[in-house]
Every structure is written in C-alpha cells, then in structure tokens.
Amino acid sequence: MANEATSVGPPWFDAWRGIIFANAKVFREVERKLEEHSGISLAFLDALSRLYDAPGGRLRMQDLQARSLFTHSGMTRVVDRIEAVGLVRRESVPGDRRGVSVLITEKGKRLYEESIVRHQVDIEEAFARRLTPAQHKAVADALSQFWQG
Amino acid sequence: MANEATSVGPPWFDAWRGIIFANAKVFREVERKLEEHSGISLAFLDALSRLYDAPGGRLRMQDLQARSLFTHSGMTRVVDRIEAVGLVRRESVPGDRRGVSVLITEKGKRLYEESIVRHQVDIEEAFARRLTPAQHKAVADALSQFWQG
DNA sequence: GGGCGAATATTGTCACAGCAAATACTGTCC
DNA sequence: GGACAGTATTTGCTGTGACAATATTCGCCC
Numbered sequence: 159m160a161n162e163a164t165s166v167g168p169p170w171f172d173a174w175r176g177i178i179f180a181n182a183k184v185f186r187e188v189e190r191k192l193e194e195h196s197g198i199s200l201a202f203l204d205a206l207s208r209l210y211d212a213p214g215g216r217l218r219m220q221d222l223q224a225r226s227l228f229t230h231s232g233m234t235r236v237v238d239r240i241e242a243v244g245l246v247r248r249e250s251v252p253g254d255r256r257g258v259s260v261l262i263t264e265k266g267k268r269l270y271e272e273s274i275v276r277h278q279v280d281i282e283e284a285f286a287r288r289l290t291p292a293q294h295k296a297v298a299d300a301l302s303q304f305w306q307g
Numbered sequence: 308m309a310n311e312a313t314s315v316g317p318p319w320f321d322a323w324r325g326i327i328f329a330n331a332k333v334f335r336e337v338e339r340k341l342e343e344h345s346g347i348s349l350a351f352l353d354a355l356s357r358l359y360d361a362p363g364g365r366l367r368m369q370d371l372q373a374r375s376l377f378t379h380s381g382m383t384r385v386v387d388r389i390e391a392v393g394l395v396r397r398e399s400v401p402g403d404r405r406g407v408s409v410l411i412t413e414k415g416k417r418l419y420e421e422s423i424v425r426h427q428v429d430i431e432e433a434f435a436r437r438l439t440p441a442q443h444k445a446v447a448d449a450l451s452q453f454w455q456g
Numbered sequence: 457g458g459g460c461g462a463a464t465a466t467t468g469t470c471a472c473a474g475c476a477a478a479t480a481c482t483g484t485c486c
Numbered sequence: 487g488g489a490c491a492g493t494a495t496t497t498g499c500t501g502t503g504a505c506a507a508t509a510t511t512c513g514c515c516c
Contacts, residue, residue, distance in 0.1 A: 379465090380466085382465095383465065383467085384466095384467095403463095404464095405464040406463095406465080407465065407466095
C-alpha cells in the first residue's frame with residue numbers, strides 16, 4: 159500500500175531528518191524567545207556577533223556576508239534594518255569608494271552583550287540540555303565540515 | 308580584543324552551529340537541484356511524500372500539517388500551488404463539512420516516484436557522502452528526539 | 457433545539473529571502 | 487589615457503512563510 163522504502167529510507171535518512179527537525183524546532187523556539195526578551199531577530203544577533211568579535215568592531219559588507227548564512231543580497235537589507243535602530247553604522251572605506259564597512263555602535267555592543275547571554279540560556283534549554291556531552295561532541299565532529307571552509 | 312568567549316563558546320556550541328550550517332547548506336543545494344531536474348520545491352516534494360505514503364494516497368489538511376515542517380497557515384498555500392499544477396486534488400470529507408482531504412493524483416504519483424530517486428542521490432552527494440556510517444548513526448541517535456514526538 | 461465554545465480551513469497582511477539587473481568604482485591592458 | 491573586464495554594493499521584483507483575523511461547521515450542554 160504505502161511505500162516502505164521511503165518510510166524507512168536509506169541508512170543516512172534519520173541523520174538528515176534529525177538535522178532538519180532539530181534545526182527547525184530549535185531555531186523557531188530560540189528566535190521567538192530572542193525577539194521577546196531582546197527585541198531583535200536571529201539575523202540581527204548573528205550580524206552583531208560577527209561585528210562584535212571583529213577587530214575594531216568593524217567589517218566590510220562582503221566579509222559580513224561570507225561569515226553569515228544569508229546571501230549576498232540579503233545582507234544589505236539586514237544591515238539596513240539594524241542601522242535603522244542604531245545598533246550599527248555604515249562607513250565608507252578609505253581607499254576604495256565602492257566599499258562600505260559596517261561598525262557596531264556602543265548601543266549595539268551593549269545590546270549584544272545582554273542578549274547573547276540570554277540567548278545562550280535559550281539554546282541550552284531548547285537544544286543542549288537534551289543531548290549528552292558525548293553527543294554534543296559527536297554531532298560537532300560530524301558536522302563541523304559544513305561551516306569550516 | 309575580540310570576545311574570546313563568544314568565539315569559542317560553550318561546549319555545545321559547535322554542535323549547534325554544525326546543525327545550522329549543515330541544514331542551510333545542504334537544504335539550499337538539494338532544493339536547487341530538485342527544482343532543476345523535477346521542477347518542484349522541497350515543500351512540494353515533502354507534501355507529495357506524505358500523501359504517497361498515506362493509505363489511499365489521501366490525508367486531511369491537519370494531518371498533512373502535523374507531518375510537515377510547515378506551519379498551519381503555510382499548508383493551505385502549499386496545497387493551493389500543488390493543486391494548481393495538478394499533482395494533488397482537494398476533496399470534501401464525508402461526515403465533516405469543515406474538513407478537506409487532499410488526494411495525490413496519478414500525475415503526482417508519477418512525478419513523486421521519479422523525483423524522489425534523484426532527490427536521494429542529491430542528498431547523498433551533498434550530505435551523506437561526507438559522513439561515515441558511524442557518524443550517521445551518532446547524529447541520528449542524538450537528534451531523533453526532535454522528530455519523534 | 458438553541459446557544460456557545462472548540463475545531464477546521466482559508467484569507468489578509470506583512471516582512472523578508474533570493475535572484476537578477478543596475479550602479480558605482482577599480483585596476484589593467486594596449 | 488581611454489576602453490573594458492572585474493569588484494562591491496544596492497535596488498526592483500517576486501515568491502513564500504508567519505501570524506492574526508475570519509468564516510464555517512461541529513459537538514455539547516442545558
């Protein structure tokens with residue numbers, strides 16, 4: 159009647175399905191909480207994080223793009239919105255008038271420092287707490303190749 | 308200078324980051340390929356899959372929603388679009404005039420059978436091939452809790 | 457059997473990601 | 487030194503997911 163093969167699937171199927179569901183569920187939950195307690199989206203927090211960690215709190219658009227999950231065109235708009243609420247500021251790049259660098263403001267730093275702490279608690283509740291330390295390591299080892307390089 | 312703590316992060320951080328990136332990268336790549344060779348989105352394939360495996364090739368909207376990654380409101384529109392290209396058909400539920408059940412058409416079955424084979428190859432290339440069998444199992448074991456229940 | 461809260465599905469509206477085209481500038485080739 | 491290919495970023499457009507509000511029907515309770 160139904161298709162047994164697709165119900166059970168190849169040996170890697172459960173791994174893939176686990177990733178999809180874990181991502182979807184945890185992502186949705188922590189984003190909702192982040193919005194609640196800090197008033198920003200995960201895209202904002204992600205960008206702020208890259209800038210906060212960058213030397214001088216400053217990064218060019220293309221570097222910001224390369225480090226994030228958003229594509230090329232997406233980043234322009236993300237920065238538009240973060241800039242509109244005063245968490246970052248655009249500056250021209252000396253020596254290359256095509257370039258734009260993005261600088262995190264003091265307000266942005268303060269917000270980042272506050273929200274990242276709560277955000278980590280959120281991820282711990284929605285994700286980390288449900289796995290053993292050995293499982294954390296196993297998953298990290300298996301998947302690190304996807305963000306390294 | 309930069310914040311060491313957030314660069315390195317808590318012990319589970321790499322596991323979580325791995326999930327996000329693996330999901331984003333693999334998802335994007337296989338969706339692009341699916342669109343190319345079969346002309347449908349992953350949302351379509353997912354819905355077709357649930358219907359194909361359901362007894363009678365038929366499922367109520369709410370059951371379809373519950374089994375998918377898309378929320379409530381999304382499913383109405385997904386079915387709208389799949390129906391528009393003739394892969395599924397809406398039917399009224401006998402005995403409950405609020406209800407709508409969705410039925411996969413012959414055309415839908417054929418397309419599903421063809422595209423799922425290619426899709427599995429795509430996932431194998433983008434994901435499965437990069438992990439060892441032991442890693443598949445480890446990831447599946449750690450993350451199965453997110454889709455079971 | 458009429459009223460009322462719950463369930464089912466759809467629709468309105470908004471925000472945002474993705475892609476391609478446009479814009480602005482750089483460096484180089486001849 | 488002017489044309490031209492390449493680079494950096496933005497903008498226009500479209501599709502689609504999220505959420506709230508709506509319409510319709512059901513089950514129940516009195």
